[in-house]
Amino acid sequence: MSNSNDKDDLIIYDDNDDIKDLSSDSGDEVAMEEVTNAGTSTAGTLSNEEIRDYQVLSQTELVDELNKLSSETSAVLRFNGSICKALLHHFKWNKVTLIERFYEIPETSNTDSFFRNANLLDPTKHSKIEGKVDYCKICYELRQLTGLLCNHLFCRQCWSNYLSCKILDEGRPYVTCPELRCTIVADDEFVLKNVDNKQALRSYHKLVLNSFVECNILIKWCPAPECGRAVKVPHCEPRKILCKCGCLFCFSCSQQWHEPISCDLLKKWQKKCIDDSETSNWLSANTKDCPQCQVTIEKDGGCNHMTCKNLSCRFEFCWMCLGPWAPHVSGSGWYSCNRYDDDAAKRARDSQERSRAALQRYLHYYSRFTNHQNSLKLERKLFEKVSEKMEQMQVLGFSWIETQFLQKAVEILIECRRTLMYTYVFAFYLVQNNITKMFEDNQSDLELATEQLSEYLERELPNEKVAEVKQKVQDKYRYVEQRRQILLKHCVEGRERNEWEFCQATIENKTDFKGM
The missing domain is CATH 1.20.120.1750 (Four Helix Bundle (Hemerythrin (Met), subunit A))
Structure with a gap:
């Protein structure tokens, strides 16, 4: 297996389209700190213990975390950082799982199957064809060709256009070779070398970084718009997080901090507040169905003598008991509503009262x-x-x-x-x-x-x-x-103490809230 000392640190483009290494300090970060100090007071306060218990990471620090993970993996597997990033992405950025799976391969076995499962080829057993001049299979121009370890060769301009399109239009950080039925992906080094579109490169870095955060159960993006920071915790659990931008949120569900209720209960409440079921409740409480044709009727006057507006029905009934109106105008009169205790009508009224x-x-x-x-x-x-x-x-x-x-x-x-x-x-x-x-x-x-x-x-x-x-x-x-x-x-x-009992919800009593 080969050992490479090439530096594969992730870089990103700033708004001025200049490339900068995110491992370096930035004046923008200082300016952002001034903004966040002003915003912190609007969210709340945390104890010193809570603040020390987690880290708020800028994008610079996130890239450092990613590059550190890549370097640690590279030191163990002895592949360059670009290959290790592609492998880590396949294993959802879980270094331990990646290393365990790699060393589970018997020495007598071919490592190709391991790499192919990650849509890669073993760099110790495959080499690229470089400098070949031939007709590009995409543009059919006679040009110098380049390609991945699969050696499906295309001109650099077609590679740039193809990778940019896939990154921008499909949101893929790792793009497969354009050759039909080839599943080998372009690694970090190849993308940075062959993509000219700076917008595509910015998107590429964001996609890789987002993949790194989304797959890590101990890291979450701050949910505040335009913040761009992430939070790293020692344990995954519902806990109060105060970002430097002033956003106070729950690490588990990324919603506004919501003590004393659990994430499950909050989700259920939010759904209830926007659900059409509440409209149905209003209809149940304020309307009734015609006893004959079941058309929904709203009472807009004081008289209890109702006539269904359905032209094919026109049934006359009592709003109180839902019985036919005719008996109400004889005998004791409709005010006493002599069918008031009818079982069917009682069930209808009970249902309405419950609603x-x-x-x-x-x-x-x-x-x-x-x-x-x-x-x-x-x-x-x-x-x-x-x-x-x-x-x-x-x-x-x-x-x-x-x-x-x-x-x-x-x-x-x-x-x-x-x-x-x-x-x-x-x-x-x-x-x-x-x-x-x-x-x-x-x-x-x-x-x-x-x-x-x-x-x-x-x-x-x-x-x-x-x-x-x-x-x-x-x-x-x-x-x-x-x-x-x-x-x-x-x-x-x-x-x-299991003293609380919640209706219409499944709540785990063991759910704890850090910061209470």
């Missing part, structure tokens, strides 16, 4: 969920007001450090809004028992304290009592955070 009750229950929790969601969006604007108040305090002689309590208060307020928002999802799916009363009390206490803090922060800052205001704000946000932690602790303890 109405289910809809009202959903709307109760949904309205409170969206209320805190909207408040969360609005209270992000508090940072602007708080900045003005901090400047006022500095004019009055307070230092910048002494004014930070206001920003801290807004950060805690936002955390509480987010927690309250998801407690209503938690409560919606929660089956009522003796323990849920305590949860609702904790939720109520946190909600009241949060509203008081929010109202206090909206007030104008009195010039003559700044020190007194500072003490009150600090007392309030400390109390609010204490109530939030009590609520979250109760949720975790209930899960650990």
Whole structure:
């Protein structure tokens, strides 16, 4: 087996179409750090232990991780980095699996089958034909030809056009040879050498890097638009992640951080909020079917005498009992609705009442969920007001450090809004028992304290009592955070003790949340 010391570091094009090695420092990174420091406060806070527990990686650092993995694999298998990257891609960037499979090959066996499974050829047993001049099979021009180890030769221009098309149009990082029925892929070195289209090269590097991240269970992209960073954790589990861009998200599902509910419950809630089933619930609660032709009818007046608008039906019936209208105008009259207790009508009314009750229950929790969601969006604007108040305090002689309590208060307020928002999802799916009363009390206490803090922060800052205001704000946000932690602790303890029972959802009690 051959050993190559060629440098196969992944490179990328910047916006100015210049090639740069991503292992080097970039001025853009410094500028981005300044932006992220400003954005962090809008997402929340993490303890020092949480911050040290994972890494936020720039694309430069991601490329370093990829190249490091390639180099480690190359040192063991003794193939060049380009071949090792193609092999790692085939094995979903799992170095251990790749090395184990390679050394499981008996010494007496041919390694070709191992490489062919990865759409490659063993570089120790195959060599390229270089410098041959002949007619290209694609453009039929007499040119110098080049190719992969399969030695299907084409001119460089046709290679460039073919690879660029496959990369840009089909999103393939590893493209097969253009020869009919040939499955050998172009490795990293060949692509970089033969592709002239810089947009295709940028896409190629993004595709390779994305493959590296998507296949690694310990690395996830930050879900914030235009961020481009990734997060590397020591263990794969639901946990709070605060990216340098300020995005606070769950590592497991890449959604906004959603304690105290699990990823499964969040997914179910999101589906419910956009599902047409809620429209069906509204129809069930506000409409009835004609007892004769089953056309859906909405009652738009006070009279219970209904006439089906279906021209082929025109059935007259009572909205209350769904029975024929004729008996209601004789005897005791329709006000007593003498068929009110008819079994069939009772079942219809019961079904309607259940639908109405289910809809009202959903709307109760949904309205409170969206209320805190909207408040969360609005209270992000508090940072602007708080900045003005901090400047006022500095004019009055307070230092910048002494004014930070206001920003801290807004950060805690936002955390509480987010927690309250998801407690209503938690409560919606929660089956009522003796323990849920305590949860609702904790939720109520946190909600009241949060509203008081929010109202206090909206007030104008009195010039003559700044020190007194500072003490009150600090007392309030400390109390609010204490109530939030009590609520979250109760949720975790209930899960650990199997005290919670959830309806319409399958929740694993062992699910844990780092950062609670």
